[in-house]
Amino acid sequence: MAELKTRLQNDLTAAMKARETVTAGALRMALTAVTNEEVAGKQARELSDDEVVKVLSREAKKRKEAAEAFEGAGRAEKAELERQELAVLETYLPAQLDDAELASIVDKAVEAVAAQLGETPGPKQMGQVMKAVNAEVAGRAEGGRVAAAVKSRLTS
Structure with a gap:
């Protein structure tokens, strides 16, 4: 159990x-x-x-x-x-990530996807970046927060 x-x-x-x-x-x-x-x-x-x-x-x-x-x-x-x-x-859930930690994870994921694609990812590659970020975040941030952080990073 x-x-x-x-x-x-x-x-x-x-x-x-x-x-x-x-x-x-x-x-x-x-x-x-x-x-x-x-x-x-x-x-x-x-x-x-x-x-x-x-x-x-x-x-x-x-x-x-x-x-x-x-x-x-x-x-x-x-x-x-x-x-x-x-x-x-x-009290039973893992501690939530703050905005700075989440932004750092998003930046790393964007760099990894950029290395994979050979170009800077844009909004069309949001799914790939989200997949990489969610693997790293693993329940320590809500999906809406993660999506907003990825979207703002990709559109800036």
Whole structure:
């Protein structure tokens, strides 16, 4: 079993014993998402830690979007609950890259693609650059941030 999944299960048990309802709820939803991912497809399989991190990233994104939607609808108490659940999930995710680190990774990827093509890549080669950047970033930055950084680098 993946270490991260085991840690999630142990932390859920501890949160339930301590009667931490927000933490227990967030971990319960995260474990449900992991289990759903394990049984999706033609046959059940066990997820690796990297795959569990991807599922947790997806769940964190859902919490962030839900908080924004609740805030926009004037339901501050529900938005706050979503933010608290997001904070719980973020403790299990790798640290996010800051803008300078992301820009550095994008620059390296652009140079690698330029060396491969023999010319400076433009907006048409965004897919190639994105592929190289995403391999390096591996869940430490949201896809939208990565795409924006690559696009601004290629158009400048």
